[in-house]
Amino acid sequence: METQADTTGSPPAADRAEPPAMIKADLLAGLFFLVLAAATFFSAWTMDRLEARRINPLTVPGLVPGLLALALFVCGLVLTIRSLRTAAPGGWTDLGQAVTTSAARRAGAVLVLTLTYALLLVGLLPFWLATGIFVFAFIMTFETWLSTPRRPLLATMPWALGLAVVTATVVTLVFERLFLVRLP
Incomplete structure (x- = not known):
């Protein structure tokens, strides 16, 4: 058959x-x-x-x-x-x-950065500052330490800082003015 x-x-x-x-x-x-x-x-x-x-x-x-x-x-x-x-x-x-692959390291970095932001920075610092530090650290980590090829530290810092300031400002204003949410 x-x-x-x-x-x-x-x-x-x-x-x-x-x-x-x-x-x-x-x-x-x-x-x-x-x-x-x-x-x-x-x-x-x-x-x-x-x-x-x-x-x-x-x-x-x-x-x-x-x-x-x-x-x-x-x-x-x-x-x-x-x-x-x-x-x-x-x-x-x-x-x-x-667990030791580069993808796992990247996922671990996201986990550490996010938990640090949510559990440590927010509440300890003003929301806009905590958000700015988080965005800056995230960009610097993934652009200089975990990227392939690695980007130069001094070349990455200005735009990471600028993006962190803009993001923290916009997010804070949107939540406080548009959604009327009182941020920590």
């Missing part, structure tokens, strides 16, 4: 298999999402329910974050179980090699 050829143009099932490193990355991501969902749900559950003000229970402040936490928990659980059920020989070694 002759089998029919695959006319869909998709690769054979063996070619569609996930790399072992991605399976292990999915496991770590799934566990991270489970922890994040649990922390978010706990925070939503402990929010003030405003019973003293006779607020409808369906409009309490923690309802939407709690529901989102439950959805995130389900997604994290599915991702974790799926990755645990899939064989991944050599996956941890492959994941370790993937």
